[in-house]
Amino acid sequence: MPKSDGRLEQLFEKGHFVVTGELGPPKSVDVDLVKEKAGHLLGCVDAVNITDNQTAIVRMSSFATALLVQGQGLEPVMQITCRDRNRIAIQSDVIGAAAHGIHNILCLTGDHQCFGNHPTSKNVYDIDSIQLIAMIKAMRDEGVFACGEEIRVSKKADVKPPQVFIGAAANPFGDPFEFRVIRLAKKVAAGANFIQTQCIYDMERFAEWMKQVRNRGLHEKVKIIAGVTPLKSVGMAKYMRDSVAGMMVPDSYIDRLNKAENAAEEGIAICIEQMQQLCEIEGVAGIHLMAIEWEHKVKGIVEKAGLLPRPTI
Amino acid sequence: MITAERKPFDTVYEFARRHKKVLVLGCGTCVTVCMAGGKKEAEILTSQLTLKARQDGVDLEVEEHTIERQCDREFFDEATQRKIKDADAVISLACGVGVQFCIEVLPDAIVYPGVDTKFYGATIEQGLWSERCGGCGNCVLEQFGGLCPVARCSKSLLNGPCGGSSDGKCEVNSDIDCIWQLIYDRMKKLGRLDELEQNQPAKDWTTGRDGGPRRILREDVTLEANP
Amino acid sequence: MTEPVTTNEPNIIALCCHYCAFTAADLAGTMRLQYPPNIRIVRLPCTGRVDVNMMLQAFVEGADGVMVAGCEVGSCHFIKGNIRAAKRVAYAKKLLAETGINPERLEMFHIAASQGPLFAETATAFTEKIKQLMSQSTTEAPKTPVVAER
Ligand code: SF4
Ligand code: SF4
Secondary structure, rough: OOOOHHHHHHHOOOOOOEEEEEEEEOOOOHHHHHHHHHHHHOOOOOEEEEOHHHOOOOOOOHHHHHHHHOOOOOOEEEEEOOOOOOOHHHHHHHHHHHHHOOOOOEEEEEOOOHHOOOOOOOOOOOHHHHHHHHHHHHHHHOOOOOOEEEEEOOOOOOOOOOOOOEEEOOOOOOOOOOHHHHHHHHHHHHHEEEEEEEEEHHHHHHHHHHHHHHHHOOOOOOOEEEEEEOOHHHHHOEEEHHHOOOOOHHHHHHHHHOOOHHHHHHHHHHHHHHHHHHHHOOOOEEEEOOOOHHHHHHHHHHHHOOOOOOOOO | OOOEEOOOOOHHHHHHHOEEEEEEOOOOOHHHHOOOOOOOHHHHHHHHHHHHHHHHOOHHHHOOOOOOOOOOEEEHOOHHHHHHOOOOEEEEEEOOHHHHHHHHHHHOOOOOEEEEEEEEEEEEEEEEEEEEEEOOOOOOHHHHHOOHHHHHHHOOOOOOOOOOOOOOEEEOEEEEEOOOHHHHHHHHHHHHHHHOOOOOOOOOHHHHHHHHHOOOOOOOOOOOOOO | OOOOOOOOOOOOOEEEEEOHHHHHHHHHOOOOOOOOOEEEEEOOOOHHHHHHHHHHHHHHHHEEEEEEEEOOOOOOOOHHHHHHHHHHOOOOOHHHHHHOHHHHEEEEEEEEOOOOHHHHHHHHHHHHHHHHHHHHHOOOOOOOOEOOOO
């Protein structure tokens, strides 16, 4: 029985190699910007992640942005972090999202608020990402809330649970390295249906991690979507390497960007190569292309990587 | 122990100058050990207040006195109570508990906090204290090799490190050890990694602050029927 | 001595280590070297004995300047007493500044037992410095008269 009525799940069911994108909500009520970004992604990706106040900077909510994106004919993956909401607020959002036909939810711990524009705020972290996955799974499959109560309006009414496809993130580059695959196994055990990874630059380490994943047979239980982000400049590459916790950018890429006449073009070329390499790795079921503030480049990248046109259902 | 840090002097001086006669009341227990509010610190603050008031030409008399603990009624002996009553106000160098309890013992006293109370921690070395417990009211240390993810993980994660753990340090600040790295290392050493593979359910936070202000009542040791 | 000091000369307290600066002061006397008479020497077993409030208390009691004089680095009789004292002096300076007292009124010096002349020089220079600070100082209110010993 399908978990959701979503396109993403169906594509996996039919054995397609999927492409997902990412759309960062605006820091204002700029609806046109959301529509413009969605326009760039339409037809190029199978679903698009809508981030939840990423890096703890206040933005249009992922729920509201997901609805706008959906209105543009694009399937959203609504992200939920544990930083800002407790189990009460999150469950209410899950039901609300399902009511609006949002089919995919990605469960995240969330960046600490010290990174964002409200470092003086209080965080929540009532539950962690694994408990979040388990909670949504129980809502969907058992029709119960985290407290055990059934999801229905009265004893006589039908149980009406949210039908959503549950995603989670994995960072193969965080420490301790050996715990990373354990953590993936825990997410799978909790009920994750698909996994999107942190953006990959260190292919060797990713391949090593995938080997551990296959050894545990996890790739057969969950769809693993490999994350990539095109490097726009040498500065960005160095920033990713030095300032983003748990991110490794090999010097060979930085050299290439340095030597290139047009660093941006070179960054895209690197990204396309990576996508092609990732397609070859056993157990990789798709690409998650995070072109941050570069949505208009997505079409070209996906096309050159040989992943266009996207399948229809 | 409960740790604390001295409040900025200007703040404390502003408290003091509202009055003519002030008692600086040190506490001989936790805040003595963490060098924030013991006898020595009480003496120092007394000197500072005296000097500053003199500089400013403010008429202020400052006395200093330290008792064993400000969170126990029995240490507020007669001499102490007299000193408190004789003063117009008290600057308590005890933790927030002591400040409040001082008022409970002597409801007419005006008591100001002289330190900022921080956390339950240990002395790592002289001059360095570090948080160890968050008082969650339902200790789960046993499951994590004796290391607390509730208080020592910046996100209180119970199922392993977030993606930000890097080189043993927390994403929040490279001065903070990622407790999940330490938990992993220790459980590995103990041969108990399989336990970390079990998913921990959502924690019941009602035993902690989230259940509202707490109290402990032990009928077996109370002296008379409790209200 | 019980009379209050009533001169306009600064009152300076010198917290001196018995093994070095105190002996140097003694030597300066024997050598008949001139140094200001208004310096009151407190003999300590080691500058490691100096605690923060000892310095602050000196000012409370009316000192205009406090010098802490210990052994040269590396020659403390108790290994690290002088180094610890230096750290406390730095901290006490911060506390003094918070109360509006110029932290330069407190200073740490290192003087070996044989350096009688250095002691005299240092004492003279420090006294001059304090005099200068006192004449400049408009914000610092006059001190209450000091009772030299009690
Ligand atoms: S589990 Fe709770 S009680 Fe135990 S150390 Fe951590 S915060 Fe303290
Ligand atoms: S880096 Fe480690 S300590 Fe910091 S929030 Fe993540 S898991 Fe917790």
